[in-house]
Amino acid sequence: MADRIGLLGGTFDPVHNGHVSIFRSFLNSDFIDELWILLTPDPPHKQGRNHSSYADRLNMLHLAVADIGNISVSTIENELPKPSFTIQTLRALKEKYSNKNFHYCIGGDSLSSFHLWKDYTSILQEVDLLVAERPDFNHSKISEDILKHTVTISHEPIRVSSTDIRERIKLGNSISDLVPQGVEDYILTKRLYQQ
């Protein structure tokens, strides 16, 4: 069994090509053998008609990663006490898989706000960060205590966000170039994000 696991959390509402591309870059990075995607429970401030249920987000993630090797989708954050905090997820995973070596994987925008995460210094005692660049995020203000636990991987950034996708659908615009085909079919069939 592989020892070096990358963990990548998000709401994936919906998963898009920017996500798929960071998944591939992390897997190609030589720092990890497997990537586990942690689907975050519905954030209280992100519920309502323009957002999708946990089950739909999970189904779309499975469709998006179907042809990628060494990747799996974990629902552990939905099983742990809510609200979901990364420090709690990491401690639970490290206890359950004590023989594994974990990294936490994030996009560059999340690194810019990482100092606002609950217990971020404790997170950095548990894991180092692997970061994939995202367009328009400037890291010049990241503090040294975070940077010394951070490795930036090689990645060709793609300019797309879940917010863009939801907005485009609401306006009736195409999302064909922005999400995997199976995810687009799922969204259209279930009429997600149309309100």
Ligand code: ATP
């Ligand atoms: P939203 O627009 O709803 O805030 P999002 O597109 O930022 O969503 P999340 O599910 O919040 O997607 O992101 C999960 C992880 O993927 C985060 O670490 C985020 O930084 C990263 N990420 C998302 N989109 C990109 C992208 N285009 N390039 C690089 N990283 C990305």
